């Protein structure tokens with residue numbers, strides 16, 4: 001008579017235990033390996049990009065609300081250099097505003113997330129200001145730690161050039177969505193035109209010059225070229 005081999009104990013990681021994905025076990029853990037036979041679908045890195053004033057912050061706040069309404073925890077970040085509405089806020093032009101964490105060039109997302117198991121999703125506003133390394137960290141987090149990250153940001157600057165964060169997000173994101181907004185002429189706005197006090201197109205200057213809506217117009221490619 002032979003004894004059937006003992007079933008190994010199922011290891012459940014912190015994140016699964018906290019119920020981020022209650023019915024499933026993720027295969028990835030800080031403490032060890034969750035039951036690899038029961039992996040839930042792999043997390044993804046998302047890039048939701050648009051011209052300015054397309055509602056990115058509004059969409060981010062809605063996603064955060066949806067997670068939290070179901071009892072899940074999120075961490076929300078915005079760029080430290082953006083002080084349009086005071087530091088550390090994500091502000092929808094429709095009204096809602098929420099105080100959030102800030103990232104700058106020194107932020108290490110891998111280290112930050114190690115401190116806080118049980119987070120279901122990372123949300124990043126102004127993601128064009130992420131560094132290449134930070135986008136790589138978020139990509140690693142999705143694929144090695146099964147923690148999704150949703151990044152909202154501009155694709156290009158006022159000269160039609162990619163931001164470093166956007167360039168790496170375009171390269172690495174598992175899913176990309178373009179959020180639509182409209183140019184004054186009625187076409188889809190895809191570009192961010194910087195304008196001077198006389199509403200004339202500015203073509204030279206630093207890539208980052210935070211000036212609120214007054215200094216930028218979201219325009220279509222045609223209006224961008226015509227100035």
Ligand SMILES: [Zn+2]
Pocket residue numbers: 183184185186187219220221222223224
């Ligand atoms: Zn136009």
